[in-house]
Amino acid sequence: MLTLAYMNAESLRLTRETGEMHFFSRSRQQLWHKGASSGNTQALRAMRLDCDGDALLALVQPAGPACHTGEPTCFHRGETQTSAPYESLPRLERTIADRDRARPEGSYTVSLLADPGRTRAKVQEEAEEVARAAREETDARVAEEAADVIYHLAVLLKGRGLTLADAEAVLDGRRQR
Secondary structure, X not given: OOOOOXXXXXXXXXXXXXXXXXXXXXXXXXXXXXXXXXXXXXXEEEXXXXXXXXXXXXXXXXXOOOOOOOOOOOOOOOOOOOOOHHHHHHHHHHHHHHHHHHOOOOOHHHHHHOOHHHHHHHHHHHHHHHHHHHHHOOHHHHHHHHHHHHHHHHHHXXXXXXXXXXXXXHHHHHHXX
16 A cells, blocks of 8 residues: 545546546645655556445556655555565566666666666576476475566566556456456
């Protein structure tokens, strides 16, 4: 979860119209467009209504931190030692995007982004390693090799201007058949 915010009918209408999150500040008694001043907008991907029909869950693609403090989520206090399962892949993609923007010297990610052929070869190599690990090694090794595949695949997708969400959309489309 990135943030918890209030919406009224107008902010919901604006969110649907623009595809970016709008909320209503009850303390200031005014609408606000998330990221209007910071640039940290949240693009609406889907919206879900709860079983009672009194709460919405907005699934968003953030363009930066959700919290005004610079943290990725407003829920950064308390039990932060472990990530929720759904946080790891977006964090990975943000890290890759940060490396792409900053281009730090000596970055392995940057070297892969600069050489698409090498990235393709690494995805193939890592896929072969996870298959071998599945045949011959422990579950822990399979998980390690799977993580390598996911990382290299995320870099390959970034290099093509795609995201894991693009692959997810394909999977969702297949589920509809």
